[in-house]
Amino acid sequence: MSVKQLSIFLENRPGRLVTVAKVLGDAGVSILALSVADTKDFGILRLIVDDVAKADEALHGQGILCQISDVTAVEIGSAPGSLAFVLELFTKSGVNVEYMYAIAEPCSTHPVMVFRFDQPKAALEALAAAGIHVCTDAEVLSHGQRA
Amino acid sequence: MNDLLLKDFVERGALERLQYERLRETLERVYNNVPFYRKSFDEAGVKPSDLKTLKDLSKFPFTNKTDLRDNYPFGLLAVPQKDIVRIHASSGTTGKPTVVCYTRHDLECWAETMCRTFQLGGATENDIFQVGYGYGLFTGGLGAHYGAERLGASVIPMGGGATEKQIMLIRDFGTTVFCGTPSYFIHLIEEAEKLGVDLKETKLRLGFFGAEPWTEAMRDLIESRTNIKAHDIFGLSEIMGPGVSADCIYHEGLHVFEDHYYPEIIDPETGELLPPGEEGEICFTNITKEGMPMIRYRTHDISRLHYERCRCGRTIVRMEKVRRRSDDMLIIHGVNLFPTQVESVLLGIPGTSPHYQLVVSRPKAMDELEIRVEVTPEAFSDQVRGLEVLRAQIASRIKQLIGLSARITLVEPGTIERSIGKAKRVIDLRNQK
Ligand SMILES: [Zn+2]
Numbered sequence: 001m002s003v004k005q006l007s008i009f010l011e012n013r014p015g016r017l018v019t020v021a022k023v024l025g026d027a028g029v030s031i032l033a034l035s036v037a038d039t040k041d042f043g044i045l046r047l048i049v050d051d052v053a054k055a056d057e058a059l060h061g062q063g064i065l066c067q068i069s070d071v072t073a074v075e076i077g078s079a080p081g082s083l084a085f086v087l088e089l090f091t092k093s094g095v096n097v098e099y100m101y102a103i104a105e106p107c108s109t110h111p112v113m114v115f116r117f118d119q120p121k122a123a124l125e126a127l128a129a130a131g132i133h134v135c136t137d138a139e140v141l142s143h144g145q146r147a
Numbered sequence: 148m149n150d151l152l153l154k155d156f157v158e159r160g161a162l163e164r165l166q167y168e169r170l171r172e173t174l175e176r177v178y179n180n181v182p183f184y185r186k187s188f189d190e191a192g193v194k195p196s197d198l199k200t201l202k203d204l205s206k207f208p209f210t211n212k213t214d215l216r217d218n219y220p221f222g223l224l225a226v227p228q229k230d231i232v233r234i235h236a237s238s239g240t241t242g243k244p245t246v247v248c249y250t251r252h253d254l255e256c257w258a259e260t261m262c263r264t265f266q267l268g269g270a271t272e273n274d275i276f277q278v279g280y281g282y283g284l285f286t287g288g289l290g291a292h293y294g295a296e297r298l299g300a301s302v303i304p305m306g307g308g309a310t311e312k313q314i315m316l317i318r319d320f321g322t323t324v325f326c327g328t329p330s331y332f333i334h335l336i337e338e339a340e341k342l343g344v345d346l347k348e349t350k351l352r353l354g355f356f357g358a359e360p361w362t363e364a365m366r367d368l369i370e371s372r373t374n375i376k377a378h379d380i381f382g383l384s385e386i387m388g389p390g391v392s393a394d395c396i397y398h399e400g401l402h403v404f405e406d407h408y409y410p411e412i413i414d415p416e417t418g419e420l421l422p423p424g425e426e427g428e429i430c431f432t433n434i435t436k437e438g439m440p441m442i443r444y445r446t447h448d449i450s451r452l453h454y455e456r457c458r459c460g461r462t463i464v465r466m467e468k469v470r471r472r473s474d475d476m477l478i479i480h481g482v483n484l485f486p487t488q489v490e491s492v493l494l495g496i497p498g499t500s501p502h503y504q505l506v507v508s509r510p511k512a513m514d515e516l517e518i519r520v521e522v523t524p525e526a527f528s529d530q531v532r533g534l535e536v537l538r539a540q541i542a543s544r545i546k547q548l549i550g551l552s553a554r555i556t557l558v559e560p561g562t563i564e565r566s567i568g569k570a571k572r573v574i575d576l577r578n579q580k
Contacts, residue, residue, distance in 0.1 A: 007529040009522055011559050037531050041556050044531060063561040065522060069529045098530065116529070 002070035003137045004052040005114065008045040009065040012038065020045060020064060027058035032140065033114060035101035048073075048103060048114060050141055072115045073103070073135040074127060083113070086132065093126040095119050103140065112140065149271075149298065151263050154406060155461040159454070162462065163201060166409055169434035171198050174207070177440055180225045183218055184442060204411065204432060205420035209443045212245060215385060220246040223439050231438055236284045237384050237483065244284070247384050248438040254293065256435050260404040261294020261390035267402060267459075268353050268378040268395070270324050272299030275350075277316060279327030279335075280358065281307040286388030287358050287481070291326040294390060300324070307331065310338045321350045325375070328481055329356040329365050333512030336372050346373040355380050357389055358481040359514070360469065360577065366398075379468060385444055386431045392466055397458045400465030407435045410466060411443065412452055415473035426451045428473045429466060447474045475573050477507055479514045482551055486572040489518060492544050498526025498537060502563045508576040516553040518545065521560045 010016045017036075024031065024047075033048040049055045052068060059066045076082050090097060096118040103112040112135055117123040127134055157165075174195035177184040188194065191208045198204065215223065220243075224231070232251050236244035249257070270276075276295040280287030288306055295302045303320060305313055307327070313335055316322060325332060332354060339346050351373055357380030369377045381401050382389035391408050392401035403410050408431045412421045415428040429450040433440040448469040456462050477484045486505055493499045502521040507514060518541070526537055538555045545553050 005529075007527075009527050009534075009557075009559060011557075011562065016559075039531060039535070042534065042558075044529065044534075046529070063559075065524060065527050065560050067524070067527055067529060 002120065003048065003073045003114070003135065003140050005069050005071040005116075006047045006049060006052055006055055006059075007067045007069055008047070008059065010036075010038075010043045010045050012041055012043060017045070019062075020059070023058050023062050023064065024049065024055055027054055029055040029058065033101060033103040035099070035114075037099065046099075046101070046114075048140060069116075070120070072117065072120060072123060072127075073112050073140050074115060075110045075133040075135060076113050078111060086113075086127075089126045089130055089132075090117070090123055093122050095123045095126065149262070149266060151259055151297075152266055154404075155263060155267075155402065155463050157406075157462060159462050162406060165406055166434060167198075167201050169406075170201065170204065170409060170432065171195065173432070173434050173436075173440050174198055174442070176437075177225050177442060181223055183214065183223055201409075202420070204409070204443065205413075207443055209418065209430065209445050210441050211445050212385070215245045216243060219243045221248065224248060225440055226250055226437050233289075235286045235289075235384055235388065245385065247286075247388075250437040253387075253436050253438050256407055257290060257387050257390065258293040258297040260387065260407055261290055262297040263404055264378075264380055264390045264393040265294060265298050265300075265324070265353075265355065267393050268355060268376060270295075270298060270300065270353055274298075274300045274323045274353070275303065275321055276300045276324045276326065277303045277305050277313065277320075277322040279305055279307060279313060279325060279331060280389075281481075285481070286382070286384045287326075287328075290382070290388040290390060291355070295324075295326075310335055311342070314339050314342060314344055317346070317349050317351060318344065323350050324353040324355070325351060326355045326380075328358050329361040329369065329377070330359060330480070330509065330512050330514055332356060333365065333368060336369070337512060340372075346375075349373075351375050354378065355393070357381060357393075359478045362577070381466070381469065383431075383446060385441055386433060387436070391431065394468075395457060395459040395461065399457065400453055400467050402457065402461055402463050403452075403466050405463050407433070409434050410452060410464065412450065415447070415449070423452055423454050429469075447472045447476060449473055477505065477573060477575065479507060479516050479551055482549070484516075484549060484551065488549055489545065492548055493520065493541070496537075496541060496544060498523055499541065500560065502560075503572070504563045504574065505572060506574045506576065514577065516551055517556055518553045519556045519558050519563060521563055522557045523560065 030050040031047055035046045037044045098116040100113055100115045178188055178195050187208045193206050230250045231248045233249040236246045278291045280291055282288030292302055292304055354375040354377045366377045369375055379394045380389045382391040386408055392403040394401045411430045412427040421427045429446050429448050430443045432442050449471050450469050451467045453465045475486050500521045500523045504519040506517040541555045
């Protein structure tokens with residue numbers, strides 16, 4: 001089970017992020033979560049949006065380099081130690097987290113984290129075995145809109 | 148006074164008679180001994196006997212760098228192999244290097260013109276030379292070395308690099324003349340300052356700099372931070388090496404040793420010979436070389452020739468300092484680079500696009516090359532690591548195939564300026580100040 005993520009190549013130049021945000025805004029796409037991985041010269045902007053196909057089309061139309069990939073959205077409890085518990089599951093099953101970020105939703109008792117694993121299948125198995133809920137695209141979307 | 152000095156002050160009529168004689172003899176020799184020239188002269192419908200005056204050289208076909216590559220390595224020899232005593236080769240071109248071969252007589256002529264180069268700046272047998280050009284296949288080191296020996300100076304064959312040691316020898320040996328690339332020497336000045344060494348307190352008084360383009364600002368920098376008078380050496384290995392021309396104390400153009408290297412200015416588009424004083428591409432013909440004479444060799448360097456007597460009294464022609472080229476070749480750290488070489492490296496790496504741009508700068512003393520490459524959808528990875536791997540791969544291929552260290556910057560598709568469908572390949576920031 002996975003959700004669609006949009007990855008966008010960005011040069012480290014003033015105004016690039018604004019451009020992307022505008023293109024998505026003009027296309028009527030909402031951003032539910034984002035993270036930026038950056039180096040000295042370039043960055044990769046990763047987004048969870050409400051309409052990934054529409055967003056992809058709008059960005060391509062503007063010549064912006066982007067890619068759709070699969071990530072896993074995991075519902076994490078809000079009790080202290082919940083995140084550590086989940087991360088430990090991955091460590092025990094030999095799964096590496098390549099990156100992770102949270103879906104913005106400050107009031108929720110069930111925060112959702114987006115993960116990219118080196119072995120998504122093994123990660124899903126470990127989550128299932130521990131009884132941890134993994135969200136679908138639709139759930140992520142409704143989750144985001146509740147906020 | 149050195150016996151060679153007089154050659155620069157010869158009466159022009161006598162010089163031209165000598166040039167004609169030498170040129171005619173050279174044309175005969177290459178026509179008879181080099182199949183390439185026989186073929187190209189025949190195709191152009193000219194014979195050596197068609198040279199009635201010096202101007203008639205314009206009827207003869209040009210020689211290009213590609214002709215040297217096509218005849219790699221020894222196809223253009225005009226003498227039997229046994230008469231060759233030295234072989235040099237150019238660095239930094241993809242595939243095969245450009246090879247040049249010298250007879251004993253050629254080495255003597257080269258030493259002579261390098262010696263005359265040093266005399267232009269006022270060097271004498273009393274000087275102590277430190278040669279900071281690289282020795283080896285590159286013509287810089289040995290060229291300067293034999294020229295300084297011909298002058299009768301004391302020569303320290305230091306070679307490039309090892310800056311601290313260079314500074315130590317300058318102080319301990321009392322070096323008076325330094326030869327090398329200007330960017331390296333500026334680096335040396337900075338290193339000396341870091342070590343607390345004031346080069347003004349050494350015996351250094353003259354510098355002969357070349358193998359890369361440099362500016363008046365660099366001359367000012369060198370002359371203000373040392374007691375050196377900085378001279379400009381022009382040369383190219385295909386013709387001989389350093390010492391094809393050099394500037395005197397007035398710096399009003401570089402005196403061409405035209406009794407060995409006959410210059411012409413042509414229209415780079417049409418190939419037509421241009422009258423004296425007009426700007427165009429400078430071509431050289433070897434008129435004393437035995438091993439591998441070049442006939443009307445296209446340099447792609449844009450210059451102008453001045454035949455009036457110089458303020459220094461020399462009668463030999465002056466060429467204006469080369470500030471641009473008719474093609475897009477770059478010289479970086481003395482390495483020749485054509486943008487097309489970068490293109491062919493990129494084509495061999497999946498995931499890069501043919502859209503790239505070279506930015507050459509000189510933030511401090513040394514040339515820096517940045518290559519901006521557009522990322523393609525195929526190469527774009529969601530992972531930073533994936534893009535870093537691509538970047539490292541491009542850098543290592545450039546280093547391996549071209550011999551230059553470049554900083555690779557990945558840019559968004561469509562961001563490299565395309566002028567009338569063709570990308571603007573080169574931004575050279577070095578000559579802007
Ligand atoms: Zn002069």
